[in-house]
Amino acid sequence: MQMDFVAGVSHELRTPLSVIRSAGENLADGVVAADKTANYGALVRDEGRRLSNMVEQILRFAGVESGRAPYTFAAVSASKLIERALEESRATLENVVVEKQIQEALPNVMADESSISHCLQNLLGNAVKYGDGKWVRVEAARQGAFIEFAVADRGPGVDPAEKRNVFNPFFRGKKAINDQIHGLGIGLSLVKRVAETHGGRVNVRNQPDGGARFSILIPVEE
Amino acid sequence: MPVSRILLVEDEPGLLLTLTDRLISQGYEVASESDGESGLARATSPTEPFDLVLLDVMLPKKNGFEVCRKMRQEGRMTPVLMLTAKGQLNDKVTGLKIGADDYLTKPFEMPELLARVEALLRRAPERPSPQVFQFGTIRVDWKTAAVSKGGQPVELSAREFQLLKYLIDHRGETIPREDLLSKVWGYDTQMNTRTVDVHMVWLRQKLEDNPRYPEFIITMRGFGYRFGG
Numbered sequence: 001m002q003m004d005f006v007a008g009v010s011h012e013l014r015t016p017l018s019v020i021r022s023a024g025e026n027l028a029d030g031v032v033a034a035d036k037t038a039n040y041g042a043l044v045r046d047e048g049r050r051l052s053n054m055v056e057q058i059l060r061f062a063g064v065e066s067g068r069a070p071y072t073f074a075a076v077s078a079s080k081l082i083e084r085a086l087e088e089s090r091a092t093l094e095n096v097v098v099e100k101q102i103q104e105a106l107p108n109v110m111a112d113e114s115s116i117s118h119c120l121q122n123l124l125g126n127a128v129k130y131g132d133g134k135w136v137r138v139e140a141a142r143q144g145a146f147i148e149f150a151v152a153d154r155g156p157g158v159d160p161a162e163k164r165n166v167f168n169p170f171f172r173g174k175k176a177i178n179d180q181i182h183g184l185g186i187g188l189s190l191v192k193r194v195a196e197t198h199g200g201r202v203n204v205r206n207q208p209d210g211g212a213r214f215s216i217l218i219p220v221e222e
Numbered sequence: 223m224p225v226s227r228i229l230l231v232e233d234e235p236g237l238l239l240t241l242t243d244r245l246i247s248q249g250y251e252v253a254s255e256s257d258g259e260s261g262l263a264r265a266t267s268p269t270e271p272f273d274l275v276l277l278d279v280m281l282p283k284k285n286g287f288e289v290c291r292k293m294r295q296e297g298r299m300t301p302v303l304m305l306t307a308k309g310q311l312n313d314k315v316t317g318l319k320i321g322a323d324d325y326l327t328k329p330f331e332m333p334e335l336l337a338r339v340e341a342l343l344r345r346a347p348e349r350p351s352p353q354v355f356q357f358g359t360i361r362v363d364w365k366t367a368a369v370s371k372g373g374q375p376v377e378l379s380a381r382e383f384q385l386l387k388y389l390i391d392h393r394g395e396t397i398p399r400e401d402l403l404s405k406v407w408g409y410d411t412q413m414n415t416r417t418v419d420v421h422m423v424w425l426r427q428k429l430e431d432n433p434r435y436p437e438f439i440i441t442m443r444g445f446g447y448r449f450g451g
Contacts, residue, residue, distance in 0.1 A: 010307075011280075011307040012307075014307040014327075014328045014329055015234055015237075015307050015328065016236075017328070017329040018234075018237055018307070018328040018329035018330065019234060019236030019237050019240065021329045021331075021332075022236075022237060022240035022241065022244070022329075022332060023236065023239075023240050025240075025244075025331075025332040026240050026243055026244055026247075026332075029247075029332075031243055031244055031247040032243060036243070039239070040240075043236050043239065043240075046236075047236055178282070179282055180233055180280055180281065180282045
């Protein structure tokens with residue numbers, strides 16, 4: 001597990017680091033034309049953000065894996081969780097149409113708001129990354145004793161042969177590897193762990209029109 | 223000495239930008255591709271030789287190892303410097319075994335990258351001249367000394383052909399009239415630089431679509447000429 005972690009993560013961390021360092025060196029050495037400094041600034045900012053998100057994700061993963069992640073359970077509404085996730089995913093969703101399908105009069109769930117919102121952010125990020133990059137749908141609906149939060153995309157969907165592995169830590173789909181889509185391979189495993197800690201579960205299926213639909217089921221407040 | 227031409231194959235837009243800027247600032251000519259397939263096509267193109275290929279390992283469509291292996295299989299001996307975020311020993315060994323000349327792990331120090339580039343270029347064989355050079359609709363076959371424009375043969379005198387070759391070999395550079403005279407006509411020539419101008423007019427008449435507004439053979443007022451093809 002530890003070696004998988006090092007191998008998978010170090011590559012992902014090194015890429016933005018290389019960009020930031022080379023941009024810094026070019027700026028320091030006066031290689032950058034005046035009209036390009038803004039480009040460089042944006043580049044460093046974006047790569048820095050990418051790096052921060054990764055570090056955040058890794059720390060969350062480490063916390064969850066070690067069972068030391070602190071949770072504060074409280075009653076919270078589905079729409080609040082979704083709005084928070086959408087707000088925090090603003091940069092990712094900049095050019096993406098977000099369709100919302102939220103059932104009315106949903107009961108609250110018992111949840112750690114920050115963790116669940118972060119899980120939804122992971123699902124949203126994946127939907128943009130592995131979908132068509134232009135459209136996602138966020139859903140919330142009652143399923144018995146649970147609220148199901150789902151994120152659907154219009155990408156190629158999950159390879160049926162890989163379906164049972166997608167929630168395993170460090171697993172990355174063949175297509176994602178071939179297409180060089182960046183990823184740590186820990187997001188979905190994190191979502192699964194958090195769902196389980198809440199007494200819930202995760203689910204994945206391909207929609208009739210082909211896109212993937214990932215969901216997280218969280219118990220309603222009793 | 224002609225400017226060294228480097229092909230950069232890298233899919234990370236940020237690195238493509240910073241590396242291109244840096245290499246250009248060092249006086250190299252840089253072309254780039256962002257996936258393995260187009261990188262291979264460019265690296266093995268018969269009309270566009272490179273002095274060095276900077277090749278990322280993890281590329282979409284075809285990874286850097288495959289690109290390098292294919293290049294070598296096709297007899298392209300252009301030096302290859304592989305760049306990768308994978309630091310494992312296995313990757314280094316694989317890279318070197320399939321014919322890469324050097325290997326650098328990301329994140330790297332820019333001075334180290336530049337030093338390795340320089341070292342490889344020093345060791346590099348003279349880049350083989352391709353048989354054919356093309357600009358606009360004009361095609362120059364070096365072996366047969368045949369020149370055509372839009373598919374129609376163009377008759378050039380031996381001197382005009384030599385002059386064109388010199389311009390193409392030094393494309394992008396501003397060449398003083400005196401240099402053209404001494405290199406194309408010979409050192410002990412009694413001619414004056416006016417001769418150069420006259421030949422340029424003739425070349426333009428034969429090659430340019432509109433000789434009054436030349437696209438390829440450009441006058442650099444007060445200096446000489448530059449080939450812009």
